[in-house]
Amino acid sequence: MHINVLIYSSDLTAHEYKPSHPFKPVRARLMSELLNRYDLISEKNQRIIAPPLMDEELLYLFHAREYIELLKKGEKGEFSVEMFRAGLGLEDNPLFNAMFKYALEASSGTYHGAMMLYRGDARFVFNPFGGFHHAERDAAGGFCYINDMAVTIADLVRRGQRVACVDIDAHHGNGVQDAFYETDKVLTISLHESGETLYPGTGSEIEAGAKEGLGYNVNIPLRAGTDDEVCLIAFESVVPPLIESFRPDIVVANIGCDTHKDDPLAHLCLTSNGYKKMISIINDLSPKILALGSGGYNLFRTAALWALAWATFCGLQPRDLHSGIVGGMMYGPEVNAGQLDDPPYVVGGWEKEQCLIHVRRVVDFIKDTIFPLHEIKH
Numbered sequence: 001m002h003i004n005v006l007i008y009s010s011d012l013t014a015h016e017y018k019p020s021h022p023f024k025p026v027r028a029r030l031m032s033e034l035l036n037r038y039d040l041i042s043e044k045n046q047r048i049i050a051p052p053l054m055d056e057e058l059l060y061l062f063h064a065r066e067y068i069e070l071l072k073k074g075e076k077g078e079f080s081v082e083m084f085r086a087g088l089g090l091e092d093n094p095l096f097n098a099m100f101k102y103a104l105e106a107s108s109g110t111y112h113g114a115m116m117l118y119r120g121d122a123r124f125v126f127n128p129f130g131g132f133h134h135a136e137r138d139a140a141g142g143f144c145y146i147n148d149m150a151v152t153i154a155d156l157v158r159r160g161q162r163v164a165c166v167d168i169d170a171h172h173g174n175g176v177q178d179a180f181y182e183t184d185k186v187l188t189i190s191l192h193e194s195g196e197t198l199y200p201g202t203g204s205e206i207e208a209g210a211k212e213g214l215g216y217n218v219n220i221p222l223r224a225g226t227d228d229e230v231c232l233i234a235f236e237s238v239v240p241p242l243i244e245s246f247r248p249d250i251v252v253a254n255i256g257c258d259t260h261k262d263d264p265l266a267h268l269c270l271t272s273n274g275y276k277k278m279i280s281i282i283n284d285l286s287p288k289i290l291a292l293g294s295g296g297y298n299l300f301r302t303a304a305l306w307a308l309a310w311a312t313f314c315g316l317q318p319r320d321l322h323s324g325i326v327g328g329m330m331y332g333p334e335v336n337a338g339q340l341d342d343p344p345y346v347v348g349g350w351e352k353e354q355c356l357i358h359v360r361r362v363v364d365f366i367k368d369t370i371f372p373l374h375e376i377k378h
Contacts (some may be wrong), residue, residue: 001045001255004314005116007034007109009050009128018094022148023143023296025102028128030303033167037339038318039268040311045368047122051112060173061154062147062179064138068100070146075100087140099145099199106130107148110292117250117288118159124125124289124313131294132171133252134200142199149252149292150179155183156250164286166193166239168278169256169294170266172203173221187246191231193259193268194221198289205358205362208370215373216232218242223358224267227347230355231259235278236332237363243285245374251286256294256310259301262346265297271342275305279312289313299352304340305309352372 014030031075035041042050059068067086074088089095106129113125134142153163153176165180165191167173180186195201209217220234243251243288262270282289291313296302311318318340347355367378 003047003121004043005047005049005113005122005125006035006041006050007051007113007129007337009105009109009129012102012105012129013356015098017096017143019255021094021143022325024297024299025129027035027135027299027302027306028293030299031128031306032201033319034303034307034340036308037320037322038307038311039057039307040307040314040318041314041318043314046314048111051108054108054111054213056104058155059146059151059169060156062137062150063135063326067138070341071100071103092142093145101268103132103145106132106145107151110148110290111152111155113290114156114250114252117290118156118161119213124163126291126293126306126310126313126316128293129237129290131161131169132254133167133169133176133254133294135175136178141175142174145245147175147179149173149176149254153186153252154179154265154288156288157183161217161249162188162246163250163252164243165189165248165252165254166243166282167254167256168235168259168275169254170258170263171198171256171295173254174200177207177217178203181209181217182211184212184216187248188216188241189218189242190221191220191235191239192222192224193266197224197267205365206267213263214372218370220362220366223267223270223355225351226355226359227269227345227352228277229346230352230359231268231270231274232277233356234359234363236281238366240281241376241378242369243372244377248286250288250290251282252290253282253286253291253349254294255291255306257296257298260296260298260301260305262298262301263296270343272305272308272340273344274284275310276308279309283313308340312367
């Protein structure tokens with residue numbers, strides 16, 4: 001039996017960076033409600049797990065010990081110049097109560113999910129609290145304090161696993177890229193909005209790895225305004241051939257939802273249609289999958305897309321058990337509340353043409369320079 005695991009803890013949903021901060025862990029609770037509403041969490045092969053804390057020593061597979069000590073001090077309300085230099089106490093990465101505890105708990109979900117896959121206890125694990133791909137070895141960045149992905153993948157590699165990381169969050173996964181830039185044991189593929197228009201400003205297609213890692217770091221930057229059609233041209237052209245060639249033991253999928261056209265922090269124009277197609281492709285390609293929530297700042301759309309992703313990975317069709325109850329108002333007055341799917345949305349005219357020109361140039365570059373390193377013909 002293929003076991004599908006949801007990493008979930010109501011305690012984690014209660015954390016908050018600060019009231020005005022766009023990153024809201026409560027997204028996972030909204031998704032949990034949708035999973036129940038759409039009968040997506042009642043199968044015999046599904047498990048909901050609140051994982052134990054990981055061993056702190058594992059953090060040092062990637063992070064500097066001095067940086068972790070700064071996190072612990074920041075959690076206690078202390079502040080120093082060293083913290084500021086490490087990105088702590090800034091607008092993006094504020095100091096808050098239980099900061100280190102939250103980051104460690106969220107990272108523990110990613111780590112224990114990976115260990116379940118490694119041991120063969122599960123085929124698919126989803127940690128909506130994970131995916132902090134911006135954290136660097138010695139600095140916080142982009143709402144990320146501990147890089148759960150880099151730590152977990154580093155341990156999997158130490159155990160002899162070949163790991164592919166497919167990141168479809170709107171922001172480039174710079175921290176993960178930096179962690180594995182010079183190794184051929186990890187294939188990192190990041191599809192994101194171009195750094196010319198979005199944080200962190202990195203992720204050009206020419207950033208292709210170095211030394212043994214040359215050709216194992218693949219970036220697919222998208223022009224602002226990219227819609228489902230253009231995005232899928234890039235994804236379908238690049239991701240399946242590389243994954244099939246690399247033959248990973250485990251795929252880590254960062255499935256952030258800030259690519260959605262209604263997200264307030266990015267400038268892409270995807271809908272649930274393009275998102276679900278990418279999830280379906282990842283699911284078909286991968287023997288074992290660890291999915292991570294990552295970004296998404298329109299809370300309802302993020303919860304809905306995560307629910308759709310969970311359904312796709314589990315091979316289920318959403319079925320609204322509450323259709324017609326109280327006029328649908330029990331889930332709030334939001335526009336489209338209770339609807340998981342979007343209608344199609346297509347960008348047209350000059351804007352569409354520019355997006356197509358851009359994506360074709362990027363795909364051609366990858367096919368000409370990276371595919372030959374993997375002996376992939378095109």
